Amino acid sequence: MKRFFTVVLSVLLVGSLLVACSSSNSGTSNSGTSNSASSSSTEPVELTMMYNGTATDPTLGLVEGVVSDFNENNTVNAKLTLQAYENEQYKTKLTTLMAANSVPDIFFTWELDYLRPFVEAGKVYEIGKLLDADPTWKDSFQSGVFDPVTYNDKVYAVPHAKSICVMFYNKKIFKDNNLSIPTTYEEFLNTCQTLKDKGITPIAMAAPDAWIPAQLVQQIADGIGGMKIYNGLLDGSVKWNDPAYIEAGKEVQDMVNKGYFPDGFLGMKSANSTQLFKDGETAMYFMGCWDIATVTDKSTSSIVDDVGAFALPAKNPQNNNILVGSIDQSLAISANSKNPEAAAAFIKLFGSQKYQEEFLYKTGRLPTTKIDIDKTKVSSVTADVLDISSKVVGLTPWLDRAFGAGEGVEFNNKCQAIVGGKDPASEFNALQKFAETNSDK
């Protein structure tokens, strides 16, 4: 009897192990059946989308709206499930799933070098084929918006917003202190000094998220060196320790030393620094225009009607209106999606006039499609941003997108060190050294 019991137990133990190992395979076993099933059977096609956003982000609510609209009204017999993750988690999850070959059908992505390794590894479906097959869809987009998601002349993602970095400002504080929008870089610095002298912190910023100080350094560098320092980085003719970047680093460090940023900004959470601006405690706030939704959110902001925006004036005036900016809200389809057509139907809905308008009017996202903008429906700050956008002569995408995870992220780290007091020249020299050795690892 004992013997019998032992045998049964052993078999159970080993058996449970085998079951655990094999169950993971069952999910992928029917990969061959693909599209033919979707049109004939009544069982809806299951799609999954991975999106970057948290519950506090007002855009996520709108995305959920598009998903439920799609699930109720789509003609491709599909059912889409949305999974949303916080920014850092999202990046980890996506790279892991890419390596494991199990990315959901649709995924949120950034452009340029962020998407490039995935495209080159053949993990991304070439959505350009579907765009070409549907000229009305393709023609609804403004010219040039596909450039940052085009690799080897093929389009791999569809962008749904344009982003530029603007200086938000508090109109009431400006008016109370007889300040007007600065038109030159000197005027901008004078504005900061005037505010500082009156005991008002000029600019809200948080340094622990390294990209936040970095985008300000990049913007000032753009104002010094223009488009050519960005294009030069791309083709290798400009180095990371270019005088323009070092000078920009010094400018920002100067602003730190003069106390233009809040006390303790080096350790401040980014939400807290935004809140300082929203509480009317700082006069300005430099950020991508996606934060229109946040600064005009009635439940947390006390300055909803007092927010305006201007483009940071360039140090060399001939570089005015060259801004840090790019496309945003890009959606791509994974190469192992069984139903790229159904997935594309969702992306098409996402970029439809109805939702491009909704994103613009409710959250201030600049559209990538050619829609007629009803100026009366946008908030005054959105109108400002649209105005800035129409005057843009050149956009330099965020360097951590253009140069992806290696040099781009290191650029952010170096800028973080610079606002923390490190010498700009030696930091950017170190970055150049990093760049020279990073490519072949």
Add this chain to the structure above:
Amino acid sequence: MNKVMENKKYILLFVLPAFLIYLCFSLIPIIYNFIISMYSTDLMSPGIFVGLKNYISLFTQDDIFWQALGNNMLMVIGSLIAHMPLALLFANILFNKIKGSRFFQTVFFLPNVISGVAVGLMWSFMYNSQFGLVNEFLSLIGLGRFSQDWLANPKTAIFAIIIVVMWQYVGYHMIIQLAAMKNIPSSLYEAAEIDGASKWKQFTNITLPLIKNVLRIDAVLIITGSLKYYDLVAVMTGGGPNHATELMSSYMYYRGFRTLKYGYASAIGVILLALCVLSLVISNIAFKSEDIQY
């Protein structure tokens, strides 16, 4: 039952499940990790074999790696100080049955029960430059000029984290050492008492030699623990500002998941493993002792 155990087949059957799990999730990944550390790969496209190049550039070109290694060494030193002499002192005090020794045992052990994330958040608040307890305390005792942003200042950030680690695990090692002390027969102490040995003599001549075996294991735990330490850094600073608090484990994560250099990250992992094995060998030599039977 003896009859069952005599049959080698049954032993095999019982060991097999655990061994398979160990093989799948420990042994094979370690070997695989070692193999890809010789490649330049993002795990998506086929990797390029580069031999030992990843290791060479880690040691010759990578300042951040040296920074991380240095931080790990600081962590090892800090932990050894707090978790050996200090924990031993606490354990010895409690061993001598002072009033409320059970209460203090619980108090010292308490930080171990809290999850690392909660500990990290709690200390982040304490270190906060705006409303943190640390700065408040400093200005209270007239040292306000030293108050600063502890976690954002590259010079202080790593020490701020090491102090938390020292605080968090001192109770854990104290309990291990205390348990070892309680195994020593009280007759030895009674004899020493009669011979007129002082408490210090009793500690150095009876307690210390008899818990040496446990101290050896404890030293291995402390050193390997601080070498592969990760969670507080991830919660409190994420390796920043500008890699000032980077540890080897967090740098490995950054290299793998953020810059997609998985081969390079694996090389860091192999070095980490080698250092852990090395520390095991060194502690075995340093605490050489024979098994004691009472």
